[in-house]
Amino acid sequence: MGALLKKYPIFFIFVGSIKFTNMKKQILTSIMLACPLFFFAQKNEQMAQKIMDEVYKNSQIEQLAHELMDDIGPRLVGTPQMKKAHDWAVAKYTSWGIPAENQKYGEWKAWERGITHIDMLSPRVQTLMGTQLAWSPGTSSKGVTAEVIVIPTVSDSIAFQKWLPSVKGKIVMIGMLQPTGRPDHDWKEWATTASFDKMKTEREAQKQAWEANLKKTGYTKRTLPEALEKNGAVAIVDSYWSNGFGAQKVFGAKTKKVPTVDMHLEDYSMLYRMVEHGDKPIIKIVAESKDLGIAPTFNTIAQIKGSEFPNDYVLLSAHFDSWDGGTGATDNGTGTVLMMEVMRVLKKLYPNPKRTIIVGHWGSEEQGLNGSRAFVVDHPEIVQNIQVAFNQDNGTGRIQSINGSGFINAYDYLSRWLKAVPDTIQKVDTYFPGEPGRGGTDYASFIAAGVPSFNLNSLSWSYGNYTWHTNLDTYDKIVFDDMKNNVVLTAILAYMASEDNEKASRERMLLPVDPKTGERQTWPEIKQPERKGGF
Ligand SMILES: [Zn+2]
Numbered sequence: 365m366g367a368l369l370k371k372y373p374i375f376f377i378f379v380g381s382i383k384f385t386n387m388k389k390q391i392l393t394s395i396m397l398a399c400p401l402f403f404f405a406q407k408n409e410q411m412a413q414k415i416m417d418e419v420y421k422n423s424q425i426e427q428l429a430h431e432l433m434d435d436i437g438p439r440l441v442g443t444p445q446m447k448k449a450h451d452w453a454v455a456k457y458t459s460w461g462i463p464a465e466n467q468k469y470g471e472w473k474a475w476e477r478g479i480t481h482i483d484m485l486s487p488r489v490q491t492l493m494g495t496q497l498a499w500s501p502g503t504s505s506k507g508v509t510a511e512v513i514v515i516p517t518v519s520d521s522i523a524f525q526k527w528l529p530s531v532k533g534k535i536v537m538i539g540m541l542q543p544t545g546r547p548d549h550d551w552k553e554w555a556t557t558a559s560f561d562k563m564k565t566e567r568e569a570q571k572q573a574w575e576a577n578l579k580k581t582g583y584t585k586r587t588l589p590e591a592l593e594k595n596g597a598v599a600i601v602d603s604y605w606s607n608g609f610g611a612q613k614v615f616g617a618k619t620k621k622v623p624t625v626d627m628h629l630e631d632y633s634m635l636y637r638m639v640e641h642g643d644k645p646i647i648k649i650v651a652e653s654k655d656l657g658i659a660p661t662f663n664t665i666a667q668i669k670g671s672e673f674p675n676d677y678v679l680l681s682a683h684f685d686s687w688d689g690g691t692g693a694t695d696n697g698t699g700t701v702l703m704m705e706v707m708r709v710l711k712k713l714y715p716n717p718k719r720t721i722i723v724g725h726w727g728s729e730e731q732g733l734n735g736s737r738a739f740v741v742d743h744p745e746i747v748q749n750i751q752v753a754f755n756q757d758n759g760t761g762r763i764q765s766i767n768g769s770g771f772i773n774a775y776d777y778l779s780r781w782l783k784a785v786p787d788t789i790q791k792v793d794t795y796f797p798g799e800p801g802r803g804g805t806d807y808a809s810f811i812a813a814g815v816p817s818f819n820l821n822s823l824s825w826s827y828g829n830y831t832w833h834t835n836l837d838t839y840d841k842i843v844f845d846d847m848k849n850n851v852v853l854t855a856i857l858a859y860m861a862s863e864d865n866e867k868a869s870r871e872r873m874l875l876p877v878d879p880k881t882g883e884r885q886t887w888p889e890i891k892q893p894e895r896k897g898g899f
Contacts, residue, residue, distance in 0.1 A: 408784040408860065414713050415855045416786065419848050424708060426844060428456070428701045429693070433839040438688035440498050441728040442472035442659045442898055446685060450662045453684070453704065453725055457666040460708050464666035469738035472728065473898030474659035475499045477688060478652030482625060484635070485509065486646040492635075494601070494627035495835065496651040498688055499898060500617035507650035508598045508623070510535045514639050521582030532596030535647060538588055539603045540574040541636045543567050545629045547608050547829065589618040599649050600624040603632035608829040611836050614689025623651040626689070661727045661895075663735045668711055670720035670862070677746055678721045678861045679753035679815075680706060680854070681736065681806050683729030690837035694827060698842060699756040700725060705847075706855045717862040719751055726806050728897070729757070736806035737893035740813045747810070751868050752777075752861045753817035754854060755807035759831065761823030762790035762846045763853055768798035769807070770887075771816045773869035778818070781860035789853050797873040802888045812888045816868050820854065822846070 432449065439446045450466045457464035475498075482492040496502075514537045518524045544551070544563060551560045578584070583591055589600045599622050604613040610628070617624035627635070638645045664684060670676060682699035686692020703723050710721060726735030740747050756763070768774040775796040782792055801808040801819065810817035823846070831837040861868070875885035 408863075411713065411859055412784055412786050412852075412856055415709060415852055415859075416788075418709050418713060419705070419851045419855070423705070423844075423848060425701050425705050425847055425851065428704055429697060429839060429842055432701060433691040433693050433697050438690065438692045439684060439686045440475075440477075440688040441661060441685050441731060441734075442474045442499070443688070444476055444656075446727070447659065447662075449684060450664050450725075450727075453664045453666075456704060457707065460711055462666050462668060462707055462711050464664060466662040466664050467739075467742075468660045468662050469727070469735060469742060470661045470893065470895030470897070471658050472661050472896070473499060474656035475898075476654040476656055478502060478654065479650060480625060480652075481507070481650040482627065483648045484645055485648055487638075487643055490631075492627060492631040492647065494625045494631065495614060495689065496653060497602075497615060497617035497624045497626055500624045500651060500653060501619060501621050501655075502653035503599075503623055503649065503651050505650065505652060507648050508535070509646065509648040510598050512537060512601070512635055512639055512645050512647055514636060515577070515581070517577050518580050520580050524581040528591065528595045531592050534597055535599045535601060535649065536592050536597045537601045537632070537636060537639070538585075538592070539632065540571065541633055542603075542605055542629055543570060545605075545609075545633065550609075586618055589624060590620065593619050593622045598622055599651075601627050601632070601635075601649075603627050603629055605629040606829050606832075606834050608826065608834075608836075611830050611834045612689065613833045614687060614835060615833065623649060625649060625651055661734070663727055663739055664725040665722065666707060667720055667722040668707070668715065668717055670718055671716040672718040674720050675749055676719040676867070677750045678717075678719050678858050679750050679810070679817075680721070680723040680858060681753050681755040681810070681817075682725060683727075683735065683757060683806055684725035685728050685730055685735075686837070687730055687833045689833065689835040690831070691839065693837050693839050693841055694759040694825075694831040695833065695837055696729070696757045698760045698847060702756055702847060702850050702854060705851045706858060709851065709855050710858060714859055714862075717859070719862040721858055721862060722746070724806075728894070729806055731897060732894055733803070733806055733809050733891075734893040734895075734897070736809035737891055738895065740809050740890060741892065747813050747815060750810065750815045751864070753807060753810045753815055754820055754857060755805060755817065756820040756822070756850070756854070757805040758819075759822050759825055759827040760841065760843045760846055761825045761827075762849045763792060763820040763822050764790055765793040765795065765821045766818050767801075767821070768794065768796040769811055769816065769818055770797055770800035770873045770875065771869065772797050772871045772873045774798070774816060774818070777861075777864065777866070777868045781857050781864070784860050785853055785856050790849050792853070799875070800872070800888055808888065809891075812890045814870050814872070816870060820850070822850065
C-alpha cells in the first residue's frame with residue numbers, strides 16, 4: 365500500500381477527505397473497489413511485479429548478448445555479419461512467437477574484414493598492435509613491407525607538393541604524435557597540479573601546430589590519404605587514440621587502393637619517435653579483406669499486434685549496426701538486446717496489448733541514421749500513428765534521464781507512465797519541455813516527423829573514452845544488472861503507453877531564438893536516408 369500511495373497521490377487525496385468512522389470505512393472500501401482508477405493502478409502494479417519477476421528470474425539477455433557479440437561479432441553495414449545479425453534477430457523473434465521481418469531499404473558497399481597483422485622488421489623485430497579500418501582495401505596474405513615515414517613540417521602547399529613524390533613505396537603515418545599515453549584521469553590522480561597543467565598546455569600547442577601544418581599542405585585529414593596513395597604510398601598508418609588506456613577508435617578508411625590501419629598509441633608513438641630520430645623503421649602490414657561488391661541493407665521489424673487499436677503503435681527503437689573495432693557491445697548491442705528482451709517479456713506477459721508494440725532494429729545508423737530515416741519515409745501510415753517512440757543508444761548503464769524532446773505536453777504522459785515504475789528501479793530525471801534532437805541517434809528521425817520520440821539516456825560507464833566506437837567495445841563491458849533495470853523500465857513504459865486511453869499529444873513547443881543568428885529556431889526537418897553508400 366505504501367508504494368501505491370506514493371504513486372497515486374491524486375486518488376488518495378480524494379480518499380483522504382473522508383472521515384474515518386467504522387461505517388464510513390466500509391463505504392470507503394466500496395468506493396475503492398468500484399473506482400476504475402484504483403483498479404487501473406492495481407493492474408499496473410501487478411503488471412510491473414510480473415515484469416520484475418520475469419526479468420530477474422528468467423533473464424535471456426546474457427544469452428542474447430553472447431550470441432550477438434561473441435558469435436556473430438561486429439555489425440558493420442555491408443558486411444556478411446550484419447546480414448547474419450538481421451537473420452538471427454528474425455529467428456529469435458519467430459522462436460518467441462513474434463512476427464518479424466527484414467525490410468530492405470537500400471544498398472551498401474559489401475566488404476568483409478580479414479586478418480590484420482602488423483610487425484616491425486627493422487631495426488629490431490616486434491609485433492605491433494593495430495587493425496585495418498572499416499572498408500579498407502586489403503593486401504595479399506604476403507602483405508606489404510616498407511619503410512615508415514611521417515608527414516613533414518612544410519611552409520606551404522607548394523612545398524608539400526614537392527615532397528609528395530617521396531612517399532612512393534613508403535608507409536606513411538598521418539596522425540599526430542601524442543605527448544602522453546596516460547589518460548587525463550590518471551594525470552589528475554598522480555601528477556602535481558603544475559605538471560598536469562604544463563602537459564595540457566604543451567599538448568594543446570602541439571595540436572594547434574599540427575593542425576596549422578596540415579592546413580598548409582592544402583589537404584584535410586579526409587583528403588590526405590587519397591593524395592598519398594595516388595603518389596605511390598603502399599599503406600597508410602593512423603592512430604586515433606580514445607584518451608583511455610588501450611582504447612583506439614576505429615572508423616572507416618579513406619583510401620581506395622592501399623590499406624589504412626589504425627595502430628595503438630604505444631606502438632604508433634614508438635615508430636614516430638624512431639622516424640624522427642632517423643632509425644628508418646621498416647614494418648610489414650598484412651591486412652586481408654574482401655571487397656564483395658554490393659550488399660542490400662535492412663531494418664529488422666517485429667511486432668505484437670494491438671487488440672484494441674491495432675493501427676496505433678508504441679515504437680521501441682535501437683540501431684542494430686556497429687563499427688567493427690570491437691564487437692559493438694555498448695554501441696549498440698546493449699540497446700539491441702534491451703529491446704529484444706522487452707519484446708520477449710511483453711509477448712509472454714502482455715500478449716494482447718491495446719496498441720501494436722513494434723520494434724525497429726535499424727541498419728546503418730552510424731553512417732547517418734540511414735535505416736530509421738528510410739523507415740520514416742517508407743512507412744508514413746505507421747509513423748503518423750505512433751503513440752510514442754523510445755530509443756536507447758548510449759551504452760550499458762542504468763537509464764537515468766529523459767528529455768521531453770520539445771513536445772510541450774510530454775510532461776503529462778511521460779510523468780504518468782513513469783509513476784508505474786517500482787522504486788527499486790533507477791529514478792529517471794525528466795527535463796521538460798527539453799528540445800527536439802537533431803541527430804546523434806535514431807530518435808531524431810522520428811522527432812523530425814513529429815512523433816513524440818524520446819531517448820532513454822543511460823549512465824556513462826566511461827562510454828565516450830573507453831567503449832564508444834573503440835576496440836574495447838566488447839561483451840565484458842556489459843553491466844547486466846543495469847541492463848535488467850533498463851528492461852523493467854522500458855517494458856513498463858511500453859505497457860503504460862500502450863494501455864493509455866489518451867493519445868499522446870504531439871504539440872510542439874515554440875522554439876527559442878538562436879542568440880547567434882537572432883532568428884527563431886525551426887523544428888528539424890525529415891531527412892532522406894543514404895540508400896546507396898560506401899562506394
Ligand atoms: Zn550508437
